[in-house]
Amino acid sequence: MAQTDILIVGGGPAGMVAAATSKQYYPDKKITVVKKGEKSLVPCGIPYVFGTMLDSPEDDMIPCGARAEKMGVELMHDEIVEVDFDAKEAIGSDGIRYGYEKLILATGSVPKTPPIENVDAEGVFYVPKDPDYILRMYEKVQAMETIAVIGTGFIGVEIAGELAHRGKEVHLVGSRLLKHAFDPELSDYMEEKMLHDRVRFHKDQRTTKILVDNEGKVTGVEFKSGDRIEVDGVILATGYRPNTEMARRSGLSMRQYDTIYVDEYMRTTKEDVFAIGDCAEKRHFLTKRTVPIMLASTATAEARVAAANLYKINLVKSFSGTIDIFSTVIGDTCFASAGITEEDAAKQNINTVSSSVIVDGKHPAKLPNNRQQAVRLVAMAHSGIVIGAQVIGGTDMGEMINILGVIIEKRMSVYDLLNLQVATHPLLTSGPTSYPIVQAAQNLVVQHIRS
Amino acid sequence: MAQTDILIVGGGPAGMVAAATSKQYYPDKKITVVKKGEKSLVPCGIPYVFGTMLDSPEDDMIPCGARAEKMGVELMHDEIVEVDFDAKEAIGSDGIRYGYEKLILATGSVPKTPPIENVDAEGVFYVPKDPDYILRMYEKVQAMETIAVIGTGFIGVEIAGELAHRGKEVHLVGSRLLKHAFDPELSDYMEEKMLHDRVRFHKDQRTTKILVDNEGKVTGVEFKSGDRIEVDGVILATGYRPNTEMARRSGLSMRQYDTIYVDEYMRTTKEDVFAIGDCAEKRHFLTKRTVPIMLASTATAEARVAAANLYKINLVKSFSGTIDIFSTVIGDTCFASAGITEEDAAKQNINTVSSSVIVDGKHPAKLPNNRQQAVRLVAMAHSGIVIGAQVIGGTDMGEMINILGVIIEKRMSVYDLLNLQVATHPLLTSGPTSYPIVQAAQNLVVQHIRS
Numbered sequence: 001m002a003q004t005d006i007l008i009v010g011g012g013p014a015g016m017v018a019a020a021t022s023k024q025y026y027p028d029k030k031i032t033v034v035k036k037g038e039k040s041l042v043p044c045g046i047p048y049v050f051g052t053m054l055d056s057p058e059d060d061m062i063p064c065g066a067r068a069e070k071m072g073v074e075l076m077h078d079e080i081v082e083v084d085f086d087a088k089e090a091i092g093s094d095g096i097r098y099g100y101e102k103l104i105l106a107t108g109s110v111p112k113t114p115p116i117e118n119v120d121a122e123g124v125f126y127v128p129k130d131p132d133y134i135l136r137m138y139e140k141v142q143a144m145e146t147i148a149v150i151g152t153g154f155i156g157v158e159i160a161g162e163l164a165h166r167g168k169e170v171h172l173v174g175s176r177l178l179k180h181a182f183d184p185e186l187s188d189y190m191e192e193k194m195l196h197d198r199v200r201f202h203k204d205q206r207t208t209k210i211l212v213d214n215e216g217k218v219t220g221v222e223f224k225s226g227d228r229i230e231v232d233g234v235i236l237a238t239g240y241r242p243n244t245e246m247a248r249r250s251g252l253s254m255r256q257y258d259t260i261y262v263d264e265y266m267r268t269t270k271e272d273v274f275a276i277g278d279c280a281e282k283r284h285f286l287t288k289r290t291v292p293i294m295l296a297s298t299a300t301a302e303a304r305v306a307a308a309n310l311y312k313i314n315l316v317k318s319f320s321g322t323i324d325i326f327s328t329v330i331g332d333t334c335f336a337s338a339g340i341t342e343e344d345a346a347k348q349n350i351n352t353v354s355s356s357v358i359v360d361g362k363h364p365a366k367l368p369n370n371r372q373q374a375v376r377l378v379a380m381a382h383s384g385i386v387i388g389a390q391v392i393g394g395t396d397m398g399e400m401i402n403i404l405g406v407i408i409e410k411r412m413s414v415y416d417l418l419n420l421q422v423a424t425h426p427l428l429t430s431g432p433t434s435y436p437i438v439q440a441a442q443n444l445v446v447q448h449i450r451s
Numbered sequence: 452m453a454q455t456d457i458l459i460v461g462g463g464p465a466g467m468v469a470a471a472t473s474k475q476y477y478p479d480k481k482i483t484v485v486k487k488g489e490k491s492l493v494p495c496g497i498p499y500v501f502g503t504m505l506d507s508p509e510d511d512m513i514p515c516g517a518r519a520e521k522m523g524v525e526l527m528h529d530e531i532v533e534v535d536f537d538a539k540e541a542i543g544s545d546g547i548r549y550g551y552e553k554l555i556l557a558t559g560s561v562p563k564t565p566p567i568e569n570v571d572a573e574g575v576f577y578v579p580k581d582p583d584y585i586l587r588m589y590e591k592v593q594a595m596e597t598i599a600v601i602g603t604g605f606i607g608v609e610i611a612g613e614l615a616h617r618g619k620e621v622h623l624v625g626s627r628l629l630k631h632a633f634d635p636e637l638s639d640y641m642e643e644k645m646l647h648d649r650v651r652f653h654k655d656q657r658t659t660k661i662l663v664d665n666e667g668k669v670t671g672v673e674f675k676s677g678d679r680i681e682v683d684g685v686i687l688a689t690g691y692r693p694n695t696e697m698a699r700r701s702g703l704s705m706r707q708y709d710t711i712y713v714d715e716y717m718r719t720t721k722e723d724v725f726a727i728g729d730c731a732e733k734r735h736f737l738t739k740r741t742v743p744i745m746l747a748s749t750a751t752a753e754a755r756v757a758a759a760n761l762y763k764i765n766l767v768k769s770f771s772g773t774i775d776i777f778s779t780v781i782g783d784t785c786f787a788s789a790g791i792t793e794e795d796a797a798k799q800n801i802n803t804v805s806s807s808v809i810v811d812g813k814h815p816a817k818l819p820n821n822r823q824q825a826v827r828l829v830a831m832a833h834s835g836i837v838i839g840a841q842v843i844g845g846t847d848m849g850e851m852i853n854i855l856g857v858i859i860e861k862r863m864s865v866y867d868l869l870n871l872q873v874a875t876h877p878l879l880t881s882g883p884t885s886y887p888i889v890q891a892a893q894n895l896v897v898q899h900i901r902s
Contacts, residue, residue: 013884020884024897042815045877053878059817296883301870304893308869314900315866327874336874364493366510398879399850405872406857415766418759419752421856423776423787426496427504428849432747433464433471442755446475449765 002076003099004032006310007090009080010106011035011064012043012129014277014299018104019073021307025314032074034090034098039131040064043296046127047155049138051162057138061131083250085270102272102310105247105260106303109240109278109294114150116236118210123218123233127155144232145169148221150207152177154328156237157194161330164197171229173202173221180344181326181337182390183376189392193331202229210234240294242279255281256290264317266306274310276302285321285408286340286387287348293324325405327398336401339388339408342378351381352388355443361393363424363431373397375436377404377414379444384413386441396428403437414448417441453527454550455483457761458541460531461557462486462515463494463580465728465750469555470524472758476765483525485541485549490582491515494747497578498606500589502613508589512582534701536721553723553761556698556711557754560691560729560745565601567687569661574669574684578606595683596620599672601658603628605779607688608645612781615648622680624653624672631795632777632788633841634827640843644782653680661685691745693730706732707741715768717757725761727753736772736859737791737838738799744775776856778849787852790839790859793829802832803839806894812844814875814882824848826887828855828865830895835864837892847879854888865899868892 006022008015011033019033045060054060068075078092083103090098111126113119123144125137141147145168149160152174160172172194176187194201202223211220211228220230242258253261253269259281266274277299284291301319308315327336345352356376362369371394378388389404391397407417418441424432457473459466462484470484496511505511519526529543540548562577564570574595576588592598596619600611603625611623623645627638645652653674662671662679671681693709704712704720710732717725728750735742752770759766778787796803807827813820822845829839840855842848858868869892875883 013882017884021893024893025900042877042882044875044883045815045818048818048877053819054815054817060815062815297873297875297886300883300886301872301889304889305870308896315869315896317870319870319872323872325872325874327876327879329876329878334879336879338874364496364505364511364513366505367496367499368504395879396847396850398874398876399847399854402873402880403850403854403857405874406854406861406863409872410857410861410863412857412861418766419756419768419770421752421770421774421776421860422748422853423778423789423849423856424495424748425778425780425849426493426499427780428778428785428787428846429853431464431493432495432751433468435748435751438752438755442472442475445759445766449476 005029006031007100008033008104013296014303015106017300017303034076043129047158105275107243107279112239114238121212146231148231151237170199257292265309274306282322334397337390338405354378355440357439359430359434377440414441414444456480457482458551459484459555464747465754466557468751468754485527494580498609556726558694558730563690565689572663597682599682602688621650708743716760725757733773785848788841789856805829806891808890810881810885828891865892865895
C-alpha cells in the first residue's frame with residue numbers, strides 16, 4: 001500500500017502538466033505520477049523520428065525520471081488496472097494499491113484497429129505513443145524501401161513526408177488530406193506539396209486487405225477498387241481511441257466515443273476523481289456536441305484547469321468548449337487551422353460567410369525569404385463572429401493561427417478585427433497596409449454592410 | 452478647381468489604406484489622394500535600404516501611380532498648403548483648389564531637429580520618409596567608412612545594425628536601446644547582440660556638437676562628456692514630429708505633441724474633416740494620456756476606422772486607446788513588445804506584477820533550428836489584466852507579439868490565459884506543456900493565489 005495526496009495516472013503531456021501545476025498550487029502535497037514505461041515520447045514529435053531532422057528516436061524522448069525529480073514529484077512505473085473509488089485506491093498490475101486524496105486520470109489514447117484483412121501481419125505498424133514500440137518499429141522501417149502509409153490525418157501526412165525525405169518510396173492512402181481541419185482547396189494545395197516531396201498519393205482509395213507471403217509477411221496492400229500496390233511495410237495512421245477501458249471497468253460514467261464524462265472543472269462522476277486529455281470528453285466550442293478532438297495543447301489546458309481546482313474551486317475554465325486548433329508543415333510550408341471549416345459548417349447547417357486573402361509575408365516584398373501568406377476567415381453570416389480560420393505560409397504562421405485561436409475563443413467579430421492593433425515589421429510580418437487577418441475581416445464587413 | 456468626393460492628403464500607409472478602404476465602402480465615390488512626390492517608401496523598410504538585404508532603395512519603393520490606378524483612385528502630385536474648411540477646399544502649392552465632400556488628413560511626420568551644434572553640416576543626415584532624400588543620402592552613405600548614428604530608438608538601432616552588416620564602422624550614440632518599448636534587461640541583451648554585430652555603442656553619451664572641417668564637412672562628433680569620435684558622416688535618428696503645420700495654420704484644434712485633435716471616429720473639430728496616422732492625436736490605452744506613438748500599424752487601423760465612418764457612423768472603433776506594439780530584429784533575434792513596460796508602469800504609478808519564462812521554441816528541443824523563446828508578461832497586480840508583454844526569440848515571435856496584442860486589447864487577464872487553446876507543433880512552436888504565454892500567466896496566478 002502506497003499513500004499519496006495527488007495521484008496522477010498517465011505520464012503524457014496532460015499528466016506531466018497536471019503534476020507540475022499541482023506542485024505549483026499545492027507545494028506541500030505529495031504528488032505521484034504512475035506511468036507504464038520508463039521513458040516518454042513527445043507525442044507530436046513521433047513523425048519526425050522517421051525523417052532526417054532527428055538523429056534517432058532517443059532525440060524525441062523525455063527523461064521522465066529526471067524531470068519528475070526536478071519537479072519534486074514521485075514517479076512510479078506501473079499500470080493501473082482498476083480504481084476502487086470508495087476506498088480511494090488505485091490498483092497496479094502487481095496488486096500494489098495506491099491510496100489518494102485526489103485522483104487525476106490522464107490515460108491518453110491508443111491507435112484504433114481499422115477493419116482491414118490481415119491487419120496483424122508482420123511488417124504492419126501502428127503509431128502508438130509507446131517509446132519501446134517506436135524504437136522497434138524504427139529499426140524495422142529503416143530497413144524497408146517501399147512503405148504504404150494508410151490514413152491522411154496529421155500523423156499519416158507527416159510520417160509520409162518524413163519517410164520520403166529519408167529516401168523511402170512512400171504510398172499514401174486515404175481521403176483528401178487533413179480533411180477535418182481544412183477546406184478542400186487547401187487539401188488540394190497540400191497534395192501538390194506532398195507530390196513535390198515524392199510521395200505517391202492514392203486518393204480516395206480504401207485499403208481492405210494487407211497482402212502477405214507464405215510466412216505472413218507484408219508484400220502489399222489491396223484497395224476496395226481491387227487495385228494493389230507492392231510494399232515492404234504498412235504504417236496504419238488511422239486514428240486513435242481513448243484509453244479508457246480501465247475507467248469504464250472501474251465504474252466511471254462514460255460519454256460518446258468512449259470518453260470519460262467530465263464537467264467544466266474536469267471532474268468525473270466520482271468524488272475527487274478528475275479526467276483530462278485524450279481520455280476525457282470534449283465538447284465542441286460551437287456545436288456543443290461531443291467531438292473526438294485529441295490534441296496535446298487541449299490536454300495540457302485541461303490539466304491546468306483540473307490542477308487549479310483539485311481542492312477548491314479557484315478558477316472557472318475560461319473556454320466553454322474545445323476549439324480544434326492545429327498546425328503542421330508540409331514540404332517547407334506551414335498549414336494551420338482553428339475552429340470550424342466551411343465544409344464542416346455547411347454539414348452542421350451553420351450559416352457562414354468566408355473571405356480569403358493572399359499577401360506578401362514581408363514588406364517590401366523584395367526582402368529575402370519573402371513568403372506569401374494566405375488567410376481564410378469563416379464567420380457567422382449574421383453576427384460576423386469568427387468561428388474558423390485557415391492559414392498557409394512560412395513557419396511564422398504557426399503563431400499566427402494562435403492569434404486566430406484567441407480571436408475565436410474570445411468570440412470576436414470581424415468588426416472587432418477591423419482595427420486590430422498589430423505589430424508589423426519588414427523582416428517579420430506582412431505590411432501594415434495588408435495585414436491579412438484585418439484585410440480578410442474588412443472584406444467580410446464591406447460585403448455585409450453593402451449587401 | 453478640381454472637385455472630388457473623398458480627398459485624402461498624404462500617400463503614406465494611412466493615406467493609401469484610407470483610399471483603398473473608402474473605395475471598398477463607397478465604390479461610387481470619387482476618391483483623390485494628393486501626395487508630394489511620385490514615389491513612396493515603405494517607411495519601416497528604410498533602415499533595410501542601407502544593409503545587404505535589398506539591392507537598392509528602389510526595392511523599398513511603392514509604385515503609387517500603378518497602385519492607385521489599380522484601386523480606381525485618383526492620384527495627384529501636389530502639396531496642400533492650406534485648407535479652407537468653410538468652402539470645403541484644400542489649396543495646393545500652385546494655387547490649385549481641391550473641392551471635397553470629405554477630407555482625410557494623413558500628413559504623417561517628419562524628423563525632429565535635435566539641439567546639436569552644427570546640425571546642418573555637410574554629411575549630416577536625417578531619416579525622413581522622403582524617397583528622393585533617401586536616394587541622395589544612400590549614395591553618400593555608401594561612400595563613407597565610419598558613421599555615427601545618433602539615437603537608440605527603432606530607426607537608430609536598425610540603421611546601425613544594417614550599416615554594420617554592410618561593413619561600415621558604426622558608432623551608435625544614445626541611451627539604453629529601445630528604452631520606450633523594453634525593460635532594462637532586454638536592452639542589455641540587445642546591446643550584446645549589437646556588439647556582436649560589430650557596432651560600437653556609446654551608451655548614455657549625449658551628442659552636443661558635430662565637428663566640422665574648414666569646408667563645413669563632418670569630421671566627428673563631440674559628446675557632453677567632452678569625448679570625441681572621428682566619423683565621416685552622422686545619421687540623426689532622434690525621433691519624429693507630426694507634420695501638422697498646415698493643419699494648425701488652417702485652424703484645426705491641436706493637442707499635445709503638435710497632434711491634431713480627433714475623436715473616436717477620427718473626426719477633427721471641423722465638419723467632414725478627419726485626421727489619421729502620425730499627424731493625429733493618440734491616447735494611451737491604459738494611462739489615457741496623449742502619447743507620441745507613431746506606428747504604421749496604428750495609422751492603418753485608424754485609416755480603416757475613418758473610412759468606415761466617413762458618411763455614416765457604421766463602426767465603433769473597437770479600441771479605446773492606442774497600444775504601443777512593436778517588433779524588430781537585431782542580429783538574427785526578434786525582439787517585440789506590446790503595451791506598457793514595467794519601468795514605464797512604475798513611473799506612472801501603476802501597480803503591476805510580472806513574470807518571465809524561457810522555453811525551447813521547438814519540441815523536442817533537438818529538432819534543427821531550435822531557438823529559445825523568452826516571454827515576459829506585465830499584469831495589473833489586483834485584477835491580473837495583462838497590460839504589457841515583451842518577447843525575444845526567432846522570427847516567429849513577430850506574430851507571437853500579435854497574440855499578446857489581442858490579449859491586451861481584449862483586456863484579458865492571466866486567468867483567461869491559463870487555459871488558452873493554442874496550436875502547437877514540433878517544427879513550429881514550443882511544446883504544449885510549456886507554451887510560454889500560458890506558463891508566464893500560470894506563474895502569476897499561482898503567486899497571486901498563494902500570496
